[in-house]
Amino acid sequence: MLSIKNIHASVEGKQILKGIDLEVKAGEVHAIMGPNGSGKSTLASILAGREDYEITEGSVSFLGKDMLDMSPEDRAREGLFLAFQYPVEIPGVSTTNFIKTALNEKRKYHGQEPLDAVSFLKLMKEKMQLVEIDKSLLTRSINEGFSGGEKKRNEIFQMAMLEPKLAILDETDSGLDIDALRIVANGVNKLRNKERAIIVITHYQRLLDYLQPDFVHVLVNGRIVKSGTKELALELEEKGYDFIKDELSLAEAV
């Protein structure tokens, strides 16, 4: 589904990603872990099409299409979803109206009629239950005055509504207390299926306890330095990122 080949990216002349390779297939859940500043969020941003980054080398294909050629909105319409680390507030625009606009833009792109009000409400009700989100939140301006937990839950709700083929969760666990984390993780688990791939970007193991990824990759200094199964995450949790860095410096020394 997603094929990242040798991606190099920089921002304001500073190189952040130094050759990333990653293959993600339908139905898989990949976790990308790494210390602060390793380039995790940069990777999420360039996949979503943020224009602040310059891609100096490499290619990304998504569902067989050259993704780097596509506008952010077209990537989204093709089925890419990014759950933001810091969802922005848009005063005066209700969450419901926002999602309805997004959904109908996507439908238009695929040559479908816009969803009528009744079907939309029905769909909303169904998904609200799935991710345990309160109705009152959806009539308020999107993210305005939401708590950290509410914002993240709202992201997962949008994911449920937009039914992406590939979802990237960018530090969705940050700033959540344990109860909020469980609710968000439950929501994500319910959205797992054979057709959908998920990339979870996180600093900590605790979200992975709930999500049980198929693969774990460790990103250090702009490179994936180690890949493995979920046991790798546990090892990281136990030993910290330093052990990888030590391994690396050993390897380099040899």
Added chain:
Amino acid sequence: MKEELDVLEQTVASDYKYGFVTEIDTDVVPKGLSEDVIRLISEKKNEPAWMLNWRLKAYAHWLKMEEPEWANVHYPPINFQEVIYYAAPKKKKQLGSLDEVDPELLKTFDKLGISLSEQKRLSGVAVDVVMDSVSVATSFKKQLSEIGVIFCSMSEAIQNHPDLVKKYMGSVVPMTDNYFAALNSAVFTDGSFCFIPKGVRCPMELSTYFRINTLGSGQFERTLIVAEDDAYVSYLEGCTAPMRDENQLHAAVVELVAHNNSEIKYSTVQNWYPGDENGKGGIYNFVTKRGICQGNNSKISWTQVETGSAITWKYPSVILKGDNSIGEFYSVALTNHRQQADTGTKMIHLGKNTRSRIVSKGISAGKSQNSYRGLVRAGKNALNARNYSQCDSLLLGDKCGAHTFPYIESKNKTAIIEHEATTSKIGEDQLFYCRQRGIDAETAVALIVTGFAKEVMNQLPMEFAVEAQKLLAISLEGSVG
């Protein structure tokens, strides 16, 4: 960052959709202003002597006045001798019904989306249309007159209801009030007149469409609305003009009088030609709008959505004279390209327990300048006067400006005046968030702007709100890629 800004700039570069010219036989008075021109206008309109004298008095006063310069707008001096003060679609004979109106004219109104047709009749909006200088059609007149509501052109009112006109014209905006009001008083050519008698709740929205068509002509209309005790009326006005390279002058006067327990709701969707991307052409819009809450418990509410004009100079105001009276001002002013707007309101509290509310939303894009200027004054007898003002500005891009000039004067200790202001910018983060959800930048800007203006839009009558919302989106088309 840079790309996002470029994208913003592109969306702000859009075309004016009402810029066509109607080929129509027009009766034009040669350009220039003098006593003779005023006499000629008055004569063409077959006016009584008192009206002509009133005009001449205003003209004499205007000659002694100086053009105001305090507003935050900049334009080359206007040559008042280059303006055509009277242009009227030629009438072949007195029009008995809409069916006799020039078909070209009706086509124009169709293009404007103004339905003088059955469709609008069904929706129950009575329409008066002013083209260039004269009113050409008023619908529903008969039905309204059965319940005592007078809704006609100002010219007709001068002929048929001289006592009412004499009593109220100039009572809220005196001919000496300001430079442009004096000019209007001298040369005004038409406008709308509404009179709602005691105890009558006007059963339909009254609406006037103003259009400037003739090259080089100015438009000087006067609107007068009087609500007697316990009366209610909701009035809408819309304005458009063709695209012209040179600037055209619009200097209107609107007066509202609300007696005891009455309410006047006045809504404007102003879309005069704003000029092109480089600031060439466009309407100079110098308008004096004022209402007086003459009676106790009366209410006047102004709602405006302003997207047009090269220059806007406009402060719809309320004099709160009656005890417990209420004044409201809801405004969305959108400027793009090189438009300049200096607009706001005045709330003059004179009576006891008077309340006013101001909600102003300014949206600036392109290289435009958008200023809010508002005065709240509580007089010494205005015990317990209460005002709440909220002025929000939204910026698109980094070449435009938003300014707020609030003036507060309180002469008694019981008055409570509150003012809140915010300035925000459509950020690249907001745009990217929308785009990541599949909403393109242009739709995203429309969504964000509509959200920003929602509080004001909610005040508009339903039918107008849809139109106004579209207008906001159109005015910003091209400001984002």
